Amino acid sequence: xxxxxxxxxxxxxxxxxxxxxxxxxxxxxxxxxxxxxxxxxxxxxxxxxxxxxxxxxxxxxxxxxxxxxxxxxxxxxxxxxxxxxxxxxxxxxxxxxxxxxxxxxxxxxxxxxxxxxxxxxxxxxxxxxxxxxxxxxxxxxxxxxxxxxxxxxxxxxxxxxxxxxxxxxxxxxxxxxxxxxxxxxxxxxxxxxxxxxxxxxxxxxxxxxxxxxxxxxxxxxxxxxxxxxxxxxx
Numbered sequence: 001x002x003x004x005x006x007x008x009x010x011x012x013x014x015x016x017x018x019x020x021x022x023x024x025x026x027x028x029x030x031x032x033x034x035x036x037x038x039x040x041x042x043x044x045x046x047x048x049x050x051x052x053x054x055x056x057x058x059x060x061x062x063x064x065x066x067x068x069x070x071x072x073x074x075x076x077x078x079x080x081x082x083x084x085x086x087x088x089x090x091x092x093x094x095x096x097x098x099x100x101x102x103x104x105x106x107x108x109x110x111x112x113x114x115x116x117x118x119x120x121x122x123x124x125x126x127x128x129x130x131x132x133x134x135x136x137x138x139x140x141x142x143x144x145x146x147x148x149x150x151x152x153x154x155x156x157x158x159x160x161x162x163x164x165x166x167x168x169x170x171x172x173x174x175x176x177x178x179x180x181x182x183x184x185x186x187x188x189x190x191x192x193x194x195x196x197x198x199x200x201x202x203x204x205x206x207x208x209x210x211x212x213x214x215x216x217x218x219x220x221x222x223x224x225x226x227x228x229x230x231x232x233x234x
């Protein structure tokens with residue numbers, strides 16, 4: 001039997017250890033993409049993504065008793081804040097090490113400062129994800145769309161997933177994404193288009209679920225054909 005995030009939070013507060021484990025598993029993909037997009041280019045060369053995600057999950061378990069929120073939106077905001085603190089700590093540590101070696105400081109990105117919620121951008125792609133939640137229980141749970149996006153991006157090529165996340169969840173322009181990733185706007189847009197098509201194929205054939213309706217995949221096709229500038233104007 002599946003539990004909603006709110007149910008799992010209540011059970012974890014009541015002392016059911018398994019519920020906290022299920023909660024961590026539910027948000028692993030979300031934490032992974034927030035960590036990945038929050039690491040600066042040079043820091044990525046010095047740390048393992050999986051290690052940072054694991055350390056963030058340890059902090060979730062350790063600090064959960066201090067979390068007082070009662071909604072998934074509050075939980076997502078709290079998780080994002082924990083990731084921000086973890087990345088800031090890593091940045092300071094490696095910057096001190098670099099300064100000791102007389103080299104440049106290690107930069108971090110500021111993805112955790114973005115709103116990153118369902119109302120902060122993303123346009124039609126997030127609408128497609130909302131439509132793909134076809135079971136009544138999923139619709140009723142009103143899941144945070146950025147969490148659904150993180151789950152949907154799992155398994156896509158890393159760069160394509162990162163571009164889609166930065167554009168649709170963090171609401172960055174193609175120019176800003178290019179500066180962050182060291183790519184031209186044209187290259188970023190190509191990754192965006194390929195990633196969106198890959199995500200559409202994934203929604204067409206979700207494992208273990210029924211087919212997605214035609215209007216869902218048509219919306220993804222329309223987003224690709226309209227291009228990012230038109231999508232951003234919506």
